[in-house]
Amino acid sequence: EPEVTQTPSHQVTQMGQEVILRCVPISNHLYFYWYRQILGQKVEFLVSFYNNEISEKSEIFDDQFSVERPDGSNFTLKIRSTKLEDSAMYFCASTYRGRNTEAFFGQGTRLTVV
């Protein structure tokens, strides 16, 4: 069964460092998303991406964050200068259509900022 894959599964980084989280969405999906889940809390939307541009973003997704689809398969989330409060699970998701459709999530990347 097709699945969304994310790497790395766990990333530890020093405060102020840049990190890049990687995702390979399901191959025929057209819409891509990043979500974040702080430990013990609910999943929160960060950004959606379609047709090589951001289509929506939340207030969490500030200038420290950026997304890119550098090639036909990868979808990346970059945090330029990590803060302690960026520590969370980051989930990538993809959908075939923009709405009325099922979103499939990756296993997540646990980011720990020290």
Added chain:
Amino acid sequence: GQQLNQSPQSMFIQEGEDVSMNCTSSSIFNTWLWYKQDPGEGPVLLIALYKAGELTSNGRLTAQFGTTRKDSFLNISASIPSDVGIYFCAGQLGAGANNLFFGTGTRLTVIP
């Protein structure tokens, strides 16, 4: 952002019992989804609902899209130990807003 409240927050049930949990919102959603999350894992889709009033089953799971479009419930029948986890509802507004808003979660513990 949108607030989706789930109840109960946590449940302890005996294996074999049925479970019911629900999700309410102050806003109308056009799609409701139910996910299960195991510790350290990503949310796994259980059921998707696309029309108000729709009742959908997936094995022992049944979910309904409320007629007001502001709520949904999930039932699990004859619970088993592997049902343990956190269950999240998620709503999608549609009409250009395609991201999901997640509920606060219901933590389910099944006692063998």
